Structure formats: structure tokens, C-alpha cells
Amino acid sequence: MHFTSEQRLDGDVLEREFTLGEVPGILWTPEPASAPEPAPLILICPPPLGLSRIYPRLAARARHYAAEYGFASATIELPGSGDRPRWPAVEQARAELRRVMEAGGPVTGEIVDALVLPLVDRSVPEWRAVLDALLAVPGIGGPVGYEGGIISIGVRLAAVEPRIAAAGLFAGSFVPAAIVEEARRVTIPLHVLLQWDDEAGHRQASLELFDAFGSREKTLHANMGGHTGVPQYEIDAGARFFARHLR
């Protein structure tokens, strides 16, 4: 892991950009460390829009975690997003999804699989390699939480990566049937956000996914509004969920 830049943000947070192989990312740590023991770490998976575009949102979240809870947090650029090389197969699947939705046609399982599974297959090993590297950074080493992004990535990671102790998931994207099956193997505490009027109409599928998770502790927070309308107070509700499980 190579740190490529470093700056101190308001609120005593150190922001460091890094690369691990071809994967760029950002690490935020509370500075000075608020506790003598290593900080818990939240992996923040971004939507596939390019980190530079959503940086303000991610940085605000990371600052809140560091200042209020003493958590470190980190994000990476997803394959095919931002400055990473284009990924024609996934771009083609997105174009196909748009075409079908604009025509009012049904979004078939094949379309969803082609759209989501390659991204899951490639992102999850990247996240695991980044996690290895992050846990070797001095001051980081508490329990690990995961949140955000494309929910299927979170499901797979929670199912296969034993170092993830708790996950906050956003039910706002299509979920392949194979991922719903993987959800049954997830047993860590979960905090699932659902936008009741999400444009893509994932409500019923999201309720079924929530039901499928094998976790004994799982909470669903459903709020009114569309995909981008998650209320401000949910950010702290998610942080409090992590505070219960990572401290």
C-alpha cells in the first residue's frame, strides 16, 4: 500500500490517498488517536460513480466517524469507475438495463446477473486485499465494519470475510438470485437502509433480501423518498449501530 497524498481536515482527521496495486483509495484516521488502543475501521464502499464525484459525501461521513466515535474509515474506487480503466462488459450491461427500463420492460435475472455479479466477483477480493493492508497501518486494528455501496458486494463480503464484524447495507440496487442465497449464510449484525420509493422499485426484493439474511440481529430502517433521499438523521443512526458493535 502506497500513500500518495496526505492532508489534515477540519476536526482533526488525517486524510491519506493510497494505491494498492491498481486500486486507488482514501483512508481517514482520527488524529491524534482518541484512544490508546487501535481504532475500529469502517470500510465505506462507494456507489460506482467515481470517487471524485462523491468525495464530499464520503469525507463528511468519515469526519463524523472520526470526530464522534474515534473510528478510522476507508474507501476504494470500484473497478470500472472513476479514473480506473473502463470495463466494457459492465458498461454494456448498464446500457442494456437502461434500455429495458426506458422501454418499461421487465428487468430479467439475466440482466441483473450481468450487471452485478462481475462487479461482486472482482470487488470483493480487492476489498479483502485492501483490508489486509489497512490492518497493517499503525493505529488501525479494532473490529471492522462495512457499509454502503452496491448491496450485493456487502452481502458477499459479509458472507466470506470473517474480519467483518458488522455491516450497514443500503438496499437500493438490483440483487441477483445467487446473492440472496449467499445472504442466508451471513450471520453478523446488520443495519439495512431502504428508501421506500426508490425509483428502481426495489422495495419487495429488498424486503425479501432482508428476510433471507441469516443474522440473529438485523434491523431494517425504511424511510420515505427516492434513492438519494436518505434522511440526514440516518447517518448518525448508522454510526450508533457501529458504535454498539465495534467498541
Place this chain on the structure above:
Amino acid sequence: MHFTSEQRLDGDVLEREFTLGEVPGILWTPEPASAPEPAPLILICPPPLGLSRIYPRLAARARHYAAEYGFASATIELPGSGDRPRWPAVEQARAELRRVMEAGGPVTGEIVDALVLPLVDRSVPEWRAVLDALLAVPGIGGPVGYEGGIISIGVRLAAVEPRIAAAGLFAGSFVPAAIVEEARRVTIPLHVLLQWDDEAGHRQASLELFDAFGSREKTLHANMGGHTGVPQYEIDAGARFFARHLR
């Protein structure tokens, strides 16, 4: 309204039992008042089990509201419960429900109507009269929240009583079709709790009721477990909801 007893609880809360006509109840107020302005008031509707039986739970909640948020709170004995005169029609409807459920038969709309509507019709005017009286007590007079109990009572009260500014509802009882229609007229902010594995299997009906509410701001919190398994952290999540809307 006649106060019939008065005691100071740990945490500087004054607890007063009262009667209003034939309705007994309990009022909890922060003492000394934490702010110069009148305290917001939470109406806590109990389940129909008798106040003496659930007093510890109610008092713990009221103390939390007073100590952490400076809220006053009050509850009443529902008609037919506790020491109030027996109500044969409602007892008969409960016996009928038990009989049908034990036989594994369908719980029809007629059974639900007979069980719930008389209680709603009688409780809501009682709550409104008690609210009149409570708002005349010195030190009380902020915005009013409602929470708990049989969800249909909360729906009707939120639909007809303009002084209720926000409501926390527990989706854990049968809901008559007429009440779902009334829910469309409710426009205040709502915080709805649902136990995902509630013994009586209200999940689908509760999701439909949540969808029906006319409120622009409504949040559903679903947790694992049965009717009585609401996690401890939801108590404070409910309090924070009221803090956002009553302060």
C-alpha cells in the same frame, strides 16, 4: 382531573396518579422543570394488560424521557383493562380470536373489527379528554407526541387530533380495514416499529399499513424477534425521533 397520589422517583421525576371521570392514569414530569418553557408531552398508550402489570416498563420509559429529554409523559388505563369495569363484548371478541387462532383458522375481518374498533371508538375520546386536562397542568404545554399501545388507536388519534405533532407506533396488532383507510389521512411524522417475527404474523399487514400512511416523513424500524422482543436500543431511537419533532 384529580391527582390521587404523588411520589418522586429516582432521577428527579415527579409521578402523579390521576383520575379523569372514570379513567385512571399516571403523569410523569421532570422536576425541577429542566427548561423555563412548558415541557413537551408524550402520551404513552399501554397495551390492554392492566397498568399495574406493565408499570415498570412504562415508568422506565417515562424516566428516560424526563431525564434525557425533559419531556413529560402520561398514560391511561384502557377501557376494560386493569381495575376498570370488565367489558364483556371485547372479552368475547378476544376469546373468539384465541379460538380461531388455536384452530389455525383464518382471522377474518369481522373478528378483527369486533376486537379492535370498539376499543378505538371508546379510547380515542378518552385520550382527547385527558389531553385537554393534561395541557392545563402547570409546566406542560409543549408539542404533543403519542406512542405505543394498540396501533389502531394511534392511527385514529393521529388522524383526528390536531394537537398530536408526531407519533411512534408499534405495528404488533391486528388492524381493521377501516383503520388502514384512516391511515391515509394521517400526515404527521411517524416512527413505526415492527417485530419481523411477531407471533401473530402481522408482517405483511403492517407493511401495507406503513405504506398507506399519508405522512411525508415516516420511518419503519423492523427488528428480528417476536412481539415482546423489541431491542433495548429502539427505546432511545424512539426518544430521538420525538426530540427531532417536539423541540
